[in-house]
Amino acid sequence: MTKLISDTICAVATPTGGALGVVRTSGPKAIELTNLIFSRDISQAAAGTLHHGLVRDAEGEMVDEVIVSVFRAPHSYTGEDSTEISCHGSPYILRRVTELLVAQGARLAGPGEFTQRAFLNGKMDLSQAEAVADLIAADTQAAHRMAVSQLRGSFSRMLASLRDQLLQLTSLLELELDFSDQDVEFADRSKLTSLCSEAEATIERLVNSFSSGNALKRGVPVAIVGAPNVGKSTLLNALLCDERAIVSPEQGTTRDTVEEVAVLGGIAFRFIDTAGLRHTNEPVEQMGIERARRAAAAARIVLMMSEPGVPEPELQLSPEQTLIHIVNKTPQFQALTGVGLDELRRQLISCIPLPAEGDTVVTNLRHYEALTLALADLRRVSHSLSQGIPSDLVALDLRQCLHHLAEITGSEINSDEVLGTIFSHFCIGK
Secondary structure: OOOOOOOOEEEEOOOOOOOEEEEEEEOOOHHHHHHHHEOOOOOOOOOOEEEEEEEEOOOOOEEEEEEEEEEOOOOOOOOOOEEEEEEEOOHHHHHHHHHHHHHOOOEEOOEOHHHHHHHHOOOOOHHHHHHHHHHHHOOOHHHHHHHHHHHOOHHHHHHHHHHHHHHHHHHHHHHHHHOHHHOOOOOOHHHHHHHHHHHHHHHHHHHHHHHHHHHHHHOEEEEEEEOOOOOHHHHHHHHHOOOOOOOOOOOOOOOOOEEEEEEEOOEEEEEEEOOOOOOOOOHHHHHHHHHHHHHHHHOOEEEEEEEOOEOOOOOOOOOOOEEEEEEOOOOOOEOOOOEOHHHHHHHHHHHOOOOOOOOOOOOOHHHHHHHHHHHHHHHHHHHHHHOOOOHHHHHHHHHHHHHHHHHHHOOOOOOHHHHHHHHOOOOEOO
């Protein structure tokens, strides 16, 4: 996808507070406008070169001593002429440099507009562009690894291969329609059935990966549940190495869920301390117990705590959830002193294995929804083939499946409103 863009944008591309800051420009006049505020002539500068000099205002007063990097289309992040002005990190300097560029005719960039231009200019597809935002936001090894894999195009290549296979057979089915009066078949039905089964299995695996991928990206929810006073809050504090939850010998102290994040083995775990599960007539405590049950139902991992002589409360969990039993105040485990904590941490990490390099894991809700729709389309195709449904109806479902796959990479998204919604979540300058 390539789109003619006539204006030139600029923005601060680094967070405030650092020793250095970068102002980026991109567009047809990026080099020309930078040249107007720079003490050296870079109008004919070669691509990929660095230039040391001064930024001056309209009166010739020095704003800062800088280094300007020059990039020329199409060999830049956005695919357009572009510059990066490396300044000292003073908020005043960065603001002043930006103001000077705007005064010369640049426009302030919106959130994610540099990456949006990279997408529009064919430098990356939409799934890769979204991976840029994930990479910036990644604060764990797991989130970083998944974002890098998607940015490198592993997901895109898998989708492209699927679409190529399905498109070839769709074309053959539709060609049959032109010769419907001659009763000919161009598409081998057994081959089509086999291909549909393979594609269905691939898409189903991607759909199923969303649960783990989303948890790895946002933090794996771990609910700590059990009867009152078995050490749930003490365990939370021990896992966090911090006095986060109130610990008291009085029953019913925890009335609400307490949630904190800890990173173990490169994975973010969202530990949720909950109210003790018991029968009570106290209204506020009842509310806390109901919230505890909801937290347990939504958790990926449930730590069920008990102690000798105290039975575990009943809890209904789904087959997808992992239940870990912890018997506190025993020689094997003591939350208060830390006995058994290292083994528990190892157990938690083993429940959520990190994706291997190159593995494709779905982490984006938009991708998940599109894949779910594509999977439903393919299942209709498989059913139609088994029932001998006419080619035109089979081709219609295949076309719909292709449409949903194309939505992920953006090759069939033409609405500026849709693109605006996607890129509005990016930071300005990226």
